[in-house]
Amino acid sequence: MHLADQLDTYLTLSGALFAIGTFGFLARRNAISMLMSIELMLNAVNLSIVAFGAFIPTLKGDGAVIALIVIAVAAAEATVGLAIVIAIFRNRKTPLVDEYDAMRR
Amino acid sequence: MRAWLYLIAAAIAGAIITTPALIVLILMGGSFNDALVAGLATLMLASGIAVVSMRDIIRCGLAMIVCFLALAGIYVTLGAPMVAAAQVLVYIGAISVLILFAIMLTADKSGAGRLTFQTQAAPAAIAAIIVFVLVGVGAYSTDWTVAASPVRIATTALAQLLFDNYVLALEAVSVLLLAAVVGGVFLAKREGGE
Numbered sequence: 001m002h003l004a005d006q007l008d009t010y011l012t013l014s015g016a017l018f019a020i021g022t023f024g025f026l027a028r029r030n031a032i033s034m035l036m037s038i039e040l041m042l043n044a045v046n047l048s049i050v051a052f053g054a055f056i057p058t059l060k061g062d063g064a065v066i067a068l069i070v071i072a073v074a075a076a077e078a079t080v081g082l083a084i085v086i087a088i089f090r091n092r093k094t095p096l097v098d099e100y101d102a103m104r105r
Numbered sequence: 106m107r108a109w110l111y112l113i114a115a116a117i118a119g120a121i122i123t124t125p126a127l128i129v130l131i132l133m134g135g136s137f138n139d140a141l142v143a144g145l146a147t148l149m150l151a152s153g154i155a156v157v158s159m160r161d162i163i164r165c166g167l168a169m170i171v172c173f174l175a176l177a178g179i180y181v182t183l184g185a186p187m188v189a190a191a192q193v194l195v196y197i198g199a200i201s202v203l204i205l206f207a208i209m210l211t212a213d214k215s216g217a218g219r220l221t222f223q224t225q226a227a228p229a230a231i232a233a234i235i236v237f238v239l240v241g242v243g244a245y246s247t248d249w250t251v252a253a254s255p256v257r258i259a260t261t262a263l264a265q266l267l268f269d270n271y272v273l274a275l276e277a278v279s280v281l282l283l284a285a286v287v288g289g290v291f292l293a294k295r296e297g298g299e
Contacts, residue, residue, distance in 0.1 A: 003129060003139035004182055005254040008244050013146050013179070015240025017153055019233040024157030026229030027222045032208055036156055036169050039200065043176055046188075054183045054255035061266045064185045064258050068267065071188075071195050072278045076285035078200045082207040083292035090295075095211040098223060 010051035017044035029096045031085045035078065042074045122148050142182055149175035160221050166205045173197050184257035 003009050017040055024037030046067050053063010089095055126144030129135040135143070152175065155168035173196040180189035223229070267275060 003135055004142040005138075007249050007251050009142065009146075010179070010183065011244035012241050013149070015237050015244065016150055017176075018240065019237035020150070020153040020157055022236050023229050023233035026232060027226040028157065029221060029223050030162055032204060032211060033157070033162060033165060035207075036165060036204060039169065039196075039204075040153055040156060040172065043173065043196070047176060047179065050180055050183050050185050050188055051255075053258070054185060055251040056249070057252055057256070060256060061258050061262050064188050064263055065266050065271050067185070067188045068191055069271070069274050069278055071191050072282060075195050075200060076278075076281050078203055079285045079289040080292070082203055083289035086207060086210055086293045089211040 007051055007055040011048055014044045014048040014051065017041075017047065029098055031088070031095050031097050032082070034097065035081050035085065038081070039074065039078065042070065042077075046070050046074075118151075122151060138182060142179065145175045145178040145182070148172075149179065158221075162208050163205070166201065166208055169204070170197055170201045173201065182255070184255040187258070187260050187263050 021037045021039075021041035021044060024040065025034050028034055028037065049063050049070065050067045051063075053059045053061070053067070056063075085095065088100065092100060123144060125147045126140040129143040130137070130140035133139075149172055152168045152172040156165050156172060159165050159168065173192060177189040177192040177197075180186070180192060
């Protein structure tokens with residue numbers, strides 16, 4: 001029983017978190033809930049990157065650096081995404097994505 | 106009266122979250138590290154499910170903070186304390202606060218009682234389970250040539266890599282962040298120039 005010393009543990013955990021994020025993104029009605037689900041998915045991918053960096057000897061250090069860069073890009077993504085949600089909310093007065101139907105009518 | 110209810114609920118939640126860690130530690134003969142990973146993983150997955158399933162969106166945002174904190178703990182057990190520190194600073198300190206502000210700015214007047222999920226929630230759940238099964242099968246069926254335990258990365262080596270091999274990416278990210286901040290301000294500012 002070496003739960004903490006196996007790459008599979010962390011990859012499965014990452015897959016579970018990614019699946020939770022997928023469900024949230026597809027199922028929630030609130031735009032900000034969808035953005036939070038995207039953050040969960042980004043974190044899941046980051047976990048698998050860090051796990052690969054920690055377990056594969058030829059990647060020594062690279063995994064952590066890539067994870068840091070992904071965190072910075074995720075911060076940029078969150079900024080622009082939330083700004084877009086707030087701009088849409090100002091026009092439509094609702095955060096629910098199924099009421100954004102301007103291009104369907 | 107309600108305070109007691111909250112206290113009991115918190116105790117039950119704490120018991121549920123520490124149970125897998127205790128099972129790993131006592132019944133399955135794992136080390137303290139295994140128990141730590143099991144406990145943090147349970148906390149992360151439980152709060153992740155809370156993020157996507159709770160009705161009150163403010164509570165979703167707070168559960169997301171717990172989820173990120175547990176993930177930072179897992180980064181520490183993986184031997185990447187620098188990434189854990191960045192996770193706490195950027196995700197908990199910046200992105201979560203940003204999201205909480207956005208939640209409060211876009212508060213729905215009608216509040217609770219409205220449908221939380223789209224009509225395609227059931228297919229979405231099936232799709233999520235398929236994603237999880239695919240990732241799990243892929244992870245377990247591949248024979249990774251790996252080290253016996255996670256290798257700790259020294260912060261000096263990390264800095265060397267970041268400012269030497271990856272310096273182009275670092276500069277590109279700094280430009281991207283500047284562009285994102287300018288774009289965010291432009292998108293969120295009111296029209297008509299007050």
